[in-house]
Amino acid sequence: METKAKYVPGLEGVIAAETSISFLDVEKEQIIIQGYDLIELSKRKDYAEIVHLLLEGELPTAAEKAKLEEILKDYYDVPSNVMDVLRLLPEQTHPMDGMRTGLSVLAGFDEAIEDRTLTANKKRAYQLLGQLPTITVNSHRIINGQEPVYPLQDLSYSANFLYMITGEKPSELEVEIFDRLLLLYSEHEMPNSTFAARVIASTNSDIYGALTGAIASLKGNLHGGANEAVMYMLNEVKTVSEFEELLLKKLQKKEKIMGFGHRVYMKKMDPRALITKEALRQLCEKDGDYLLLEMCEAGEKVMEKEKGLYPNLDYYAAPVYWKLGIPIPLYTPIFFSARTAGLAAHVIEQHENNRLFRPRVNYTGARHV
């Protein structure tokens, strides 16, 4: 009789890779990105600098940062075929599916697609980062019958992204907050989507396929899809007490409350959520309307008392997006766009030091032979 190896459902705590990209140090409450704490970085650096850190392994000098911003702008153009394909999708298509389709189309335009060298992979990573805001925004617009929008070269990366979403030139505070969200979403060790991307890359498949798989993973509401679900839940009610009642009712029905809990930070608040909560406060101060903050804070108390659970990044990110005037179906696509920096770094690392992922199973079926 064969002895069965220990099976851990959901691979909780299982080490799936060795990486120098990032690590969640739960005890020290630090999200280590290439040696730096993401939360500290969020206070003094911007998204472009984190992109450089993730893909080049170090923070950029001022000149390197300026060059990176130029490179991203040089890659803004998206083949018109991508827009043509998006036009074929039925109107009920979720933008995450539009984006998955759009990104996958790009593979066909890469004339060196079989080149897995570091230089070729990095070039693709920057190209995808340049193109993704346009694909993200238009996956929502085109499917909704609107004309596509294109980037404005005279704005910064984040300002342009937000401008394309809302159609209005954003204020300095709005850009700063949106950029901080991109930074916080940029990388997070080994979530399901990163694992999915690395598994795909480990067959020597290309970055387009790996990232397309990661979009599918990120769409689910146990992962990236939670930010949209949080906003729909907040919009179900109009007052703080109605929100408290809604949460209690859901808990009674054994429903999961979106935006709470985390595989790694189960008994602590996600450190990123503290930053997004602060961003929400800043936006409330600006428009004088504190209702969403008060609702979310009341929800936090209910969940701590009833379940001992704490907010993850998506809980406060959702109302921040709302206050920035971003349509709800774009919340998860924006998460993916931001995460492209981290995902690309992981795909490159996998290609640079690859061994095929191929685990085994404990068979529980019948045996007739």
Ligand SMILES: CC(=O)SCCNC(=O)CCNC(=O)[C@H](O)C(C)(C)COP(=O)(O)OP(=O)(O)OC[C@H]1O[C@@H](n2cnc3c(N)ncnc32)[C@H](O)[C@@H]1OP(=O)(O)O
């Ligand atoms: C940026 C991100 O992607 S962060 C994740 C975003 N996802 C969400 O917010 C979805 C809601 N949260 C969840 O579903 C979970 O907390 C996850 C998926 C994030 C983590 O899941 P796991 O580590 O597998 O924990 P699991 O689902 O087994 O939960 C453990 C216990 O806590 C409970 N629990 C966990 N999260 C929640 C929640 N949000 N609401 C209510 N109960 C919860 C479970 O019901 C379970 O209770 P039980 O032992 O009595 O059955």
Ligand SMILES: O=C([O-])CC(=O)C(=O)O
């Ligand atoms: O780490 C995870 O499992 C999910 C998460 O918070 C992220 O991807 O940012």
